[in-house]
Amino acid sequence: MTRTEYRWLLPSAMADPELPGDRRGRSRRTVRDWVVDLTAFLCAAGIGMLAAAAIEADRSTPDGILAADIAIGALACCALWVRRRWPVGVAVALVLVAAIEPVSAGAMLVALFGVAVHRPFRPVAAVGALALALAPVQPYLRPDPDTSFIGATVIGVLLPLLVISWGMVVRSRRQLVVTLRERARRAETEAALRAEQAQRLAREAIAREMHDVLAHRLTLLSVHAGALEFRPDAPTAEVARAAGVIRDSAHEALQDLREIIGVLRSPGESDGDRPQPTLASLDELIAESRLAGMKVTLDNRVGDPATAPAATGRTVYRIAQEGLTNARKHAPGAEVTVTVTGAPGQGLIVEVRNPAPTRPFEQVPGSGQGLIGLTERATLAGGGLDHGPLPDGGFRVRATLPWPA
Incomplete structure (x- = not known):
């Protein structure tokens, strides 16, 4: 033509x-x-x-x-x-x-x-x-x-x-x-333009997924490696425990990365082959953070987390994961509270709150893209997210998500 x-x-x-x-x-x-x-x-x-x-x-x-x-x-x-x-x-x-x-x-x-x-x-x-x-x-x-x-x-x-x-x-x-x-x-x-746009959106989604998955693991590595660097005279048991956490976090980060890259290499596979955390996986996330030395309190008021929609539960998991990661980086030593409430027909509310840091600690640098990605996730899920500092110097992340009856 x-x-x-x-x-x-x-x-x-x-x-x-x-x-x-x-x-x-x-x-x-x-x-x-x-x-x-x-x-x-x-x-x-x-x-x-x-x-x-x-x-x-x-x-x-x-x-x-x-x-x-x-x-x-x-x-x-x-x-x-x-x-x-x-x-x-x-x-x-x-x-x-x-x-x-x-x-x-x-x-x-x-x-x-x-x-x-x-x-x-x-x-x-x-x-x-x-x-x-x-x-x-x-x-x-x-x-x-x-x-x-x-x-x-x-x-x-x-x-x-x-x-x-x-x-x-x-x-x-x-x-x-x-x-x-x-x-x-x-x-x-x-x-061709629609295919290119779909590829770009898929790449952005995978990039956000990689950020959400790997940021948590790599922050654990940074925190424990920093502790070993600044306390070379720590007891042998603490050094061994920190080294074990570093090793496990690195192994899990590599495993998560392999799963995400596997999705890129297998376009015919379904979404079920991708990492799919749910609301029921929140306990494992809290336990992992406690094992890394964080003080975390979980207040899960959902009667049966397994009944929550998969997409909504995954969004709650990512929001809690990013909130714990940010608290670990910017408020070391502070006790973090994760609250989850909701029911079918009423929606889900997840809140991650931490007070001001109790002791000085070398801050881990961040790009500031995590909260932006969480806002996009919540919006795409049909809800909303707000975040900001608290009067006592702490920080709060609160998301409201739909849960159909």
Whole structure:
């Protein structure tokens, strides 16, 4: 699909479309063009020969006029070879010639057909109106003994109308083909854009998932490695416990990373193959944080966590995980409280609250993207999330999520 093939689709080009087969700016004919032009020439010549035979049959026509008719008709047929370059001009000239020369009528009809196919409505209407206006001239100047004036005029009106209508039908069909091609091209482009957007959204979702999963593990590594760095004289039991937590956290981080990368390598697998924590997994998260040395209090007021929707439970898990990670980084030594309340039809509320830090500690650098990702998660789940500092210097993260009845 070239630019010139769908110019007529644009509002600025509606008055002058260029369809396949137009000769604007092209100097070479294709094989198809030669075949079409030769056919048009032969049709015009055939009609002209029939008209010349009718004139010859009329004994009242002088031989000189017959010779002139044949010569003018031949020139009219030859003029069709340049109709692709000047279709309107050739058509107007042949309409004027055909008004007084019956042998050029075939060339005039072919020229009208070409204008109707390759030009918009306004020039076609102008040339057609001229042909209709001059239709009575030839029967008046050169009457046919076998046909009345009215009959000849009616034929002179009907033939141009039929040819122009046929040409406009051909043009409409070509426009339809161009439209369908353009729509197909646009549909392919839109499909490619949608696929690219879906890939981008999937990558963003996987990136958020990797952040939520790995940030918790890597924070544990950083905290315990920092403790070993600043307390090289710690008792052997504490060093061994810290080393064990570092080893387990690294192993679990690698395992989570393998699972997420496995999803990327297996696009045909279902979401069930991805890491899918639920609300029932919250106890394991709290236990893991306590094992790392955090003071965490869980207040889970949900009667049966297993009945919570999987997507909602996973969102609660990620919010609690990110809240514990942030508390571990920015409020070391402070006791963190995780509260979960809700029921079917009432929604779920998860809140992670921590007071101000009780002892100085080297802060682990963060990007600040975790809370942004949690807000997006809560919004996509149909709920909302707010976070901010507390008057006592602490921090709170609170999310409200739907739980259909």
